[in-house]
Amino acid sequence: MKSVLIFARQARNNWRPIFIRTVKPRGRRMPKQRRIRVKVCLVGDCGVGKTSLIRRFIHSEFEDRYIPTPSTAVSKVELLFPTNHDSEIMLEMDLWDITGQSAFRKFLSDAYFCNATSIVAVCDASRTETLHELEDWISAGREIAGGVQTHTLANKTDLERNPVMNDPMLKQIANKYDAPFYFVSAKTGLNVDFAFQTIAEMILKEILSKLDEKEAVMKKEWEILDTIVKRGKLGASKEYFFTTMKGIAFDTLRSYIDRLEEKGYLRVTWNDATSFIAFATEAGVERAKLGPERIEDEVIDTVV
Template structure:
C-alpha cells in the first residue's frame, strides 16, 4: 500500500502528497490522536484498529522559500506485535512516522525502543520519525513516563512531543512538526536532481552557443579554438557551469564579432545565442 507522491501547482502553491503512519502498542491513543487532529473531537471509548484506518488532512507550509500545500495521508496502523506481514503492507512507502506511547504505561514507552523503532527501520529505512508521549494529562513532564521517554529518545536520537488527545495539548504541534520534517526531507532529496538537470541544460546551451558561432566562421578549427579561449576567459567550468559564466562567454563572442562583422550583425547573433538560455 505505497502512496506515490507527486507535485502539482495549485493557485500558486506547490501541492505534495505524503504518507504518515502512526504506530505503537494497543490503547496508546493513536486513533484518538488522529481524530483530535483531523476532526478536533475526542472519544474515550477504546476501539482496537483492525488493520488500518486512513484519514486525510491538508496543511500549508513555507519550505525553502516555497509555499507548499501538504496533503497528509495518515495511516493509523494496528498495534498488535503480531501480524508482521499485514503491518508491512500498510507501513510500506511511508514518508514519515509517529511512534506513539502512553506516558502512564512505561511498557509502551519501552516497546518504542525494543520493537517499534526496529520494526519501522527494517520496513522503510531512515525516514523522519517523532515519538509522541500521549496522555500528558495523566502524566506530566516530571513523571516517570516522561523521564523514560527522554531516555529512549536519546538512545534512538529521535525528537519527542508530549501531547494529549483528550485535551488537544501538543497534538497539532506534533503533526505540524512531522509534516515539516517530511517536506524538508523531500526538498533535500529533490535538490540534487534539480541541480543535475540544470547542469545538463547548461551543457546543452553551451554546445548550442559554440555551434552557432562556429557555423558562421569559415575556419571551423580556428573557431573552436576561439570558443575554448573565450569560455575559459569567461570562467565557464564544464563540471560546475553557471548561467552567469555562459552569459559572459556570449558577451565576449559578441565583442570579438563586433570588430569582424559589425555591431548590428553581432548584436543579432548575440540575441540568438541568448535565447538558448531561456528557461535556465
C-alpha cells in the first residue's frame, strides 16, 4: 500500500462526504487501518481568514467575500498516513472554526476547547494588531485545553504590505508557546497544504509517542497477568517473578500488580511489605485470553 499511496486526503464539510477514493494494490493484502480522531481549534480576530484557510485546505477553493462565522463551525478532514508494510493510520481532524469577535472570547466555554489536541492561532500578515491579539486567544484556549500543541499562521501574505513578518511579537509568541510559525495565503494557496499537513504530522508524532509508551505498559501488564493465570491455584509470588522475569525491579513489579488488582484481575495476599502471592480472578482469566495482539486496538482509546 505504501508504494501506491503515500499521502491521501478525504474531506468532509459539516460531516457530509465530499469525495473518497480507495486504491487496493493487486495481489496484496489491504493494510490494517487504525483510526485516530483529533480536535484542532482555529482562533484569531475577525477577518484574519480562518474560514478561508479551512476552505482552501479541504476544497482547494477561495471565497473573496467576507462572511463572518456566527459562532463556531466544524469541518472534518481525514489524512491517511502509511506507517509500515501492513498498517496505516487514518487521522480524522475535526477543524473547529471559532468566531473572532473579541467580546465572544471572554465567554468561551469549555465545549469549544475541551479535549482539543491542538490550537492554531491565525493572524492577518497585513495587520499587526491581529498578531498582538494572538497571545490572548492562545491563553484563552490553553486555559481550558491545557498545554496542547500550538501553531501560528500569518495569512494574507499575498498582499503587498506584510509588516507582521518583521514584528518582534512574532518571535515572542513562537518562543513562549513553542509554536511553529507559517506564512500562508488562503487566496493563492501558498503554504496552506504544507502548514496543515505539518500540523497533522506533528500531532500524529506526539500521539504515536504516547501510544508506544502506553502500549509497552499494557503489554507488560498482560505478560504479568498471563504468568499468574498459568500458575492457576498455585498463584505467583515475588520470588517466582524474579526467577521468570529477569531484571524487573520490585517497585516496578508492585506497581503492575497494584494496577491489575485495582482493575479486578487479581487477588493479592501480602505476607509483609515486600512479600506477596497473587491469584487471577475470573475477570483476569478472561482478560488474559484476549492476548497481546488485542492490546494495540485498546491503547488508542486510552490516549486520544
